[in-house]
Amino acid sequence: MIGYVLEVAQAALALLLAPGVVGLIRWMKARLQNRRGAPVWQPYRELAKLFQKEVVVSNNASWLFRAAPFVVFGSAVTVTLFVPILAVPLPFDGVGDLLVVVYLLLLGTFFLSLAGLDPGSPFGGMGASREMTIAALAEPTVALAIFALALSAGSTNLGQIVARTMSHPGAALSPGHLLAFLALFIVALAETGRLPIDNPATHLELTMIHEAMVLEYSGRYLALIEWAAAVKLLVFFSLLGNLFVPAGISMALTPATLAIAVVTLLAKFAVLAGAVAILETRIAKLRLFRVPELLSVSFVLGLLAVTSSFLLR
Amino acid sequence: MDSVFSQVCVLGSSLVLIFGLTLLWRRSVTAYITAFQWQSIVLSGLTAVVAYFGGDHELYLAAGALAALKAVVIPRLLRRMEHRFAAARELQPYVNTPTSLVIAGLLVLFGYAITRPLVALSQLPTRAGMPLAMGLVLVSLFVVISRKKALTQVVGFLMLENGLALLAVLGTYGIPLIVELGVFLDVLMGFLVMQIFMYQIHETFESIDIEQLNRLRH
Numbered sequence: 001m002i003g004y005v006l007e008v009a010q011a012a013l014a015l016l017l018a019p020g021v022v023g024l025i026r027w028m029k030a031r032l033q034n035r036r037g038a039p040v041w042q043p044y045r046e047l048a049k050l051f052q053k054e055v056v057v058s059n060n061a062s063w064l065f066r067a068a069p070f071v072v073f074g075s076a077v078t079v080t081l082f083v084p085i086l087a088v089p090l091p092f093d094g095v096g097d098l099l100v101v102v103y104l105l106l107l108g109t110f111f112l113s114l115a116g117l118d119p120g121s122p123f124g125g126m127g128a129s130r131e132m133t134i135a136a137l138a139e140p141t142v143a144l145a146i147f148a149l150a151l152s153a154g155s156t157n158l159g160q161i162v163a164r165t166m167s168h169p170g171a172a173l174s175p176g177h178l179l180a181f182l183a184l185f186i187v188a189l190a191e192t193g194r195l196p197i198d199n200p201a202t203h204l205e206l207t208m209i210h211e212a213m214v215l216e217y218s219g220r221y222l223a224l225i226e227w228a229a230a231v232k233l234l235v236f237f238s239l240l241g242n243l244f245v246p247a248g249i250s251m252a253l254t255p256a257t258l259a260i261a262v263v264t265l266l267a268k269f270a271v272l273a274g275a276v277a278i279l280e281t282r283i284a285k286l287r288l289f290r291v292p293e294l295l296s297v298s299f300v301l302g303l304l305a306v307t308s309s310f311l312l313r
Numbered sequence: 314m315d316s317v318f319s320q321v322c323v324l325g326s327s328l329v330l331i332f333g334l335t336l337l338w339r340r341s342v343t344a345y346i347t348a349f350q351w352q353s354i355v356l357s358g359l360t361a362v363v364a365y366f367g368g369d370h371e372l373y374l375a376a377g378a379l380a381a382l383k384a385v386v387i388p389r390l391l392r393r394m395e396h397r398f399a400a401a402r403e404l405q406p407y408v409n410t411p412t413s414l415v416i417a418g419l420l421v422l423f424g425y426a427i428t429r430p431l432v433a434l435s436q437l438p439t440r441a442g443m444p445l446a447m448g449l450v451l452v453s454l455f456v457v458i459s460r461k462k463a464l465t466q467v468v469g470f471l472m473l474e475n476g477l478a479l480l481a482v483l484g485t486y487g488i489p490l491i492v493e494l495g496v497f498l499d500v501l502m503g504f505l506v507m508q509i510f511m512y513q514i515h516e517t518f519e520s521i522d523i524e525q526l527n528r529l530r531h
Contacts, residue, residue, distance in 0.1 A: 173320045175327040175445070182331070296411040297338050300418040301331075308327075311425050311444070 002253060003091040007081055010090075013262075014080040014238075018230035019043035021237065021269055026201075028277035043230065047223050055219035058119040068115035069217070069224040075108040076228040076235070084162045085238045086261045087250040093159035098146045101158065102139065105191070105235070108228060109135045116213030127212025130288065134197065134209070137295040138190045141183055144302035148180040149243055152309045162246045169247075176309030179301045181244045186298035188236035190291075192229065195280040197291055207285065234269075241268035318366045319438040322483060325359035326442030328352075329479055330421070333449045333472050336456050336465070337413050345468045346391045349475075353383035356475055360482050363439065371490040372482075378497055379478070387471065387504060394508060395464060398515055408459045420455060421448035431484070439483040446483055449476035461522050463511050467504070474500050 023040040030037025057065060082096040082104075096104075109131060116128035150156045152174070153164035165177075190197045193210035202208050214225050242249055248264025250257035286294060332352035336345055357380035364372030406413065424447035432440045453476055456469035478496070481488050488496075 173324055175323050178324065178327055179331075293338055293410040293414070296414045297334070300334070300414045303418045304330075304421055307422055307425060308445075 006087055006253065006258075007090050007092055010085045010087070011077060011080045014085055014231060014234055015077065015227075017269070018227065018234040019047055021234050021273060022230045024270065024273045025277050025280075028274055029280055032277060032281045043226075047227055050223035050226070051220050053219040055221055058121070058216055061119045061216070065115050065118045065216070066221070068111045068118075069221040069228075071111040072108040072115075073224040073228040073231075075104045075111075076231040079104045079235050080231065082158065083235055083238050084158050084242050084246075084249060086258060086265065087253055088159040088162045090159060093157055097156040098150065098158055098161075099143070099156060101235075101239075102143050102146070105142075105232065106135065106139055108232070109191075112213055112225070115217075119216045121216055123212045123215050127209050127215070130209045131213060134190055134291060134295070137292055137299070138187045141187045141295065141299045141302045142191070144299065144306055145180040145184040145187065146239070146243070148176045148302065148305035148309045151306060152176060158243070162242055162249060163251070165243070165246045166249065166251065174309065176305045177244055179305035179308065181240065183298040183302035183305060184236075184240060186294060186301075188233075188240060189276070189279075190295060190298075192233040192236055194233075194276060196283055196286045196294060199285050207288065237269055237272045238265075240272060241265070316438075318362070319441055321362055322359065322439045322442045323445070325355055325362070326445035326479060326483065328355045329359070329475065330445045330449050330452075333452050333476070334414070334417060336469060336472065337417055337452070338410055342395050342462070342464055342468075343392075345465060346388050346395065349391070349468050349471055350384055350388040352472065352475055353379065353388075356479055357384065359479070363482050363486055366438075367486045369486055372486070374490060375493045378494065382497055382501060383471070383475070386501075390504070390508065391464070391468070394511065398464065398511075406460050413455070413459060416455060417452045420451040421445070424448035424451050435484065437483075437486070439486070442483045443480060446476050446479040449473075449479065463507075463514060463522075467507050467511070470507070471500070471504070 020040060020043070023038070023043045026042070027037045027040050079101055081092050082101050084090070113128035113131050113135075116124035116131070118124070146158075146161075147156075149161045149165070153161040155161065155164075189195065193200055198209040199205070199207065200210070203211055205211075210229065214222060217225055242265075245268070248261055248268075250261040329352050332348045332355070335348040339345065339348070357376045360372055360376035360379060364370065364376060408416065421444075425444040428444045428447045432443055435443070450473055453469045453473035457466050457473065460466055460469065474496075
């Protein structure tokens with residue numbers, strides 16, 4: 001019973017924290033660039049404002065355009081139930097493993113691209129085609145990187161992977177884990193529209209990807225999509241933080257261990273947000289034709305990770 | 314203790330290999346030189362670690378010489394050359410970037426395959442890093458044959474040498490110091506010869522693109 005309560009609490013926590021993580025990255029980036037920057041809770045204000053705004057829908061849009069935000073948001077929320085965020089093992093571990101997580105994330109991307117195509121605006125179609133190109137290259141790498149961990153744990157179940165790494169702390173430094181971490185980090189940047197692949201700070205630029213798809217959205221639909229994007233970032237951060245460095249995750253489900261889990265989780269998010277902020281300050285956006293090259297780097301890293309964890313078992 | 318040692322070795326070898334892979338996807342020659350410099354620093358650190366755990370004091374000397382030569386002297390000479398030729402960018406290589414990355418992945422797999430008997434035979438705690446060293450050797454060889462600029466090929470050759478040094482350190486705890494010093498001298502001499510060659514090529518053809526070499530100049 002307590003497991004299910006925790007499951008819901010974990011999802012709620014993820015939903016609540018997600019805009020904050022985005023705000024934290026923006027704030028750190030602003031500080032690094034010598035700007036004062038909006039406060040960390042600015043994304044919450046933006047969401048609150050968007051939820052009150054009127055919705056404007058194009059005459060050409062079909063029901064798909066109205067349904068897509070809910071599918072995108074729903075798939076992001078469902079993923080938070082399967083990803084180990086605070087505690088393992090949880091009752092939903094048996095319902096979905098890493099393949100379910102990967103394809104739920106892809107479901108959201110797919111519907112977002114459909115919604116971009118639906119109103120027939122040139123920007124939407126352009127963004128959708130780019131997003132699909134990137135998703136097609138990134139998706140196998142996500143699976144491959146987590147497979148590298150699954151091989152050493154002997155299970156594709158995310159909870160069991162975490163438990164196994166907890167019981168063998170030395171494994172966190174094995175080449176399989178490190179290569180897989182690098183591969184997943186690059187892919188996380190691609191999937192969440194961060195800098196070398198897509199610039200999250202631009203609006204109305206020819207190079208945008210995510211922004212181009214959601215250009216037609218307004219009001220609560222836009223709020224749902226932006227929130228879902230933040231949750232997706234949080235899901236990738238939890239995968240990076242908890243699968244590779246599981247320290248602090250609660251195994252016993254007591255209040256004390258859960259408190260430790262929350263604190264370490266926040267620390268991990270802060271470290272990852274700092275890494276992303278530094279990276280986004282240091283590097284420029286890649287040309288679109290260089291993106292497949294970067295993604296094939298991460299694919300090769302994932303491949304090497306699987307090889308070495310298979311051969312060095 | 315041994316498990317920590319072998320973890321560190323594998324970790325270091327992976328880093329060395331990753332710096333080698335940089336050659337395949339970056340385009341600017343400056344990035345190649347920086348990657349080579351970092352690779353040499355990691356390699357010399359790894360040699361020092363092997364010296365510490367293996368209790369072999371001569372290896373410290375080898376590590377120091379390696380750091381001085383490959384992390385300071387050669388990168389500086391390379392940068393000077395790059396500056397002189399204004400050769401900031403690698404041209405489109407013979408094999409495009411995504412394909413060459415996949416080929417590199419397969420080469421590392423091949424490295425695992427051919428070092429299998431070696432790893433099975435060895436009792437050393439460092440053995441798990443040997444396939445990665447062999448992978449680096451194969452990948453650098455591939456860089457040498459697939460790139461067009463002479464400068465990139467030189468960096469590829471130097472990385473190949475790094476791969477061999479790594480293989481020697483991991484496979485046998487380093488070769489005797491006198492041989493090691495001979496190898497360093499060889500690398501330096503080879504590098505200087507290549508440098509002179511490159512200046513000559515540049516003077517004659519006004520470019521270090523080796524494509525130009527198969528055309529007669531008159």
